[in-house]
Amino acid sequence: VTPRYTELQLDALRELANIASGNAATALSQMLGREVGLNVPRVHALPLADAVDACGTPDDDVTGVVIPLDGDIAGVVLLLIEPRGAETLCRLLGVEAWSEIGESALREIGNILGTSCLNALASMTGLHLEPCPPHLTTDMLGAIVSSLALTQTASTELVLVLDSELEVADEPCSISFVLLPTAGGVTDLLTPLGLAEAA
């Protein structure tokens, strides 16, 4: 069964993503002591190949920080950071990029952004949501996104991607903030809002 989402549901998911990534942007701003800009989140319900393309060029190198969700909803929060952005973040935090401590700093950013996003989602929906310890890899975007989506979603379902860009002011650093729920997870997000019916 391929879930189809109504415009109303997609709007509601976009609003959830907007508030969740807004919280994440605030947390990042406090952590870095810089202004962090946020665009309006994009919400896509797409076949897998298109969902990967929506996140970027499949063979571009990116650093991916994966925060699996625990609690009432299955899914992952994924941060995609371009190499230059990863270097910028490490510089702003005063650690050496591409070192063990640099990786651990990026993991910590993932942890904090993931937690603030989940707190926002939890308070809006009344669901219990907790982040698991983050995983970090620097690899091809397509390999990261497709492999994650395949562990989240049954083969015939559309993949729901909630995607927003965080931009650190005056620095070459943008972070793609992606929420990748399972199909069941989407329904669980929509139920407390009274919008689960048509999902």
Next chain:
Amino acid sequence: MGTVRMGEIQVSKHAGDELVARGLGSCIGLALIDRLSGVAGLAHVVLPESNGVEASDEPGKFADLAVPALVARMQKSGAVVRRCDAVIAGGAKMFDLGEMDIGARNAAAVKTGLARVGMTLRAAETGGNRGRTLRLTVGEFVVTVKEAGEEPVVLFDGTAPKRFARRTAEVAA
């Protein structure tokens, strides 16, 4: 011609064409080459089993359907199955999230499919935890595999002497 996206199959007999499966994670790039007829094809396989799901718009998606579908497309372009060389790459486990190892199952399913049609696997670069890009150049029939941040490595070189030619030479000697 060019990028073979997830679930797609492309076949070409035009020398110089490139068939590329980009950013393979747990997916498999399956390249088939018939040097004599000059036909080559590439499938970007996503999952091992179709389990009865129809995937006519994504013929390369499931390994059990992708192998026969790619073989049929190759034959239609003039390839002969018993002459074909098969090369695969991908099937990584990108994250250790405690889930099933889809990459390993994909690799096993593609190998099973190849064995079923009696095709020889000439080279394979599978498993591990790194993403890969597989590139096949039609005409020279060179297959390269590139990992993130690394230089491409030649996995198969179709410009090397053909096996039957070598065998003939041995017989003559």
